[in-house]
Amino acid sequence: MDVVAGLLDGPRARGAFLLRSHLSAPWGMRVEDESPLTIVPVLRGSGWVGTVGGPGGPVDAPTDAGVLLEAGDVVLLRGPQHYQVADSPTTRPTVVVGPHPEDCRAIDGGPSPMTVFGVRSWGNDPGGETVFVTGTYPLDGAVGRRILRVLPHRVVLRRGDVDPTLVDLLAREVVQDLPGQEAVLDRLLDLLLITCLRTWLDRPDAPGWYRADADPAVGAALRHIHHDPARAWTVDSLAREVGLSRAAFARRFTTLVGEPPMTYLTGWRLDLAADLLLADDDATLASVARQVGYATPFALSAAFKRVRGVSPATHRRRAA
Template structure:
């Protein structure tokens, strides 16, 4: 499996928040929803994004902005425009004084703004749920990533679908948002001068790439470096060195992080027993998984399932998987 696809395949969008936003200057919105990731496509007009503690960045028509949470940020018509609305968690919007926005700001299916004929049109897709496998991807992103002049038919398709009210539409929009995110990140990591994370760059290596795909295809298998090397057509020493140089850690350490990330996603996403999860991710017993999980994550699987996260989990700064 492609490494990037695997990172996005587990914690996919589930009930994502999607909106077509139409604005006329002056306007500004402060986003404090704590969401792990938000994608904004500029269809017309311009957008300025100001990360917390950062400088304003302009986005024009065709540009895509990816904001990594949970730190707040401001989107506006111009740098320094004072926020008029605040987006809180649970998709709740208020004025600066805590009152709900005017009912006239909602003027269609998933359409919101201060003027339906405004010159600025944005397509907004927000991932509301944080998943463990996704955390490795979040850790590789800056608070704000802007892909300029993205040439793709997907924004037009999203623009058409986002305002439809058809059976199963939320699922359609979730999958479309996933597709857009994968395409945008692939283009962003591949742009000239980019510094993609090691696991992304290593995917194209003739030795390390096949080994990574094998690990992601079957993380539960009791892999050894020798088996991976044989499958990749290299010596054990050559694979170990190239893997460490490109990915930044030994193959077995990478496999441990991958297994624990999948275990965390299963803990969050269902009610399987710890024993069943252990078997699915390559541990011989619930006790072995629990010990490894507590050692690497700082909390037990039971505590994690109950919502206890170690410091740094939500913002991606805890980076044991890199």
């Protein structure tokens, strides 16, 4: 597994929230769902998206002027920061959307001006000039957390950066209600997100581990770590695998990746462990420990709590 494949393996939607919005100006919404990650492809028309101060902030005070999105554009929004979408940067929101699908209310406390039109569709006008899809990840997979840690709060991809065929397919499927539809939508959302992330990773401001993958020595070491995390790796053994001295390898790895080899290895193992604990309710701590390179469940539990601040049991319980 190459480093990019390993790090992009995190986005794995399970019951993601998807909604197709049909809107006529003026319209404005403040979104307070505080989800880890949201993806919004614009199908028709245009709109402005701006970040908002966060939980507890005023309902009509975006922290930036926003950015204009047009048909064919896609924006990624990293939570839990709130954001605002509107037909213009001067339009105040009339609706607040909370963390639950049914939690939508008018700013003034009255009924929402939005109406449900059909399967996963709503808005203020079924024939509105602006149409976009909102796809929200309710939980962040632990491996995907590595992406979330380096992803800016807002990433805008313009028309042509993302395959329009994929966007069109998601737009069509989101309003279908067929057997297995939730699984289809989850996988389409994952595919669209991974495509967007790959495009972003090709930009100059990509994180260090992405650039490091192209380095002959450090890239090879990263692939060894990702392919076989359970192996008893040391700085010496990794250096031997890539043909460098211990000192030269450690210095080169830290410079390119942004953290020492053993710190990266520990983080990768614990991220994998966190995902494995959620993927299978029957998985024991001992079995997970063996898969990620810890000799005993106690050793994994101690490292998990030291690095992540909670025990594996608490992590699993919170996710449930």
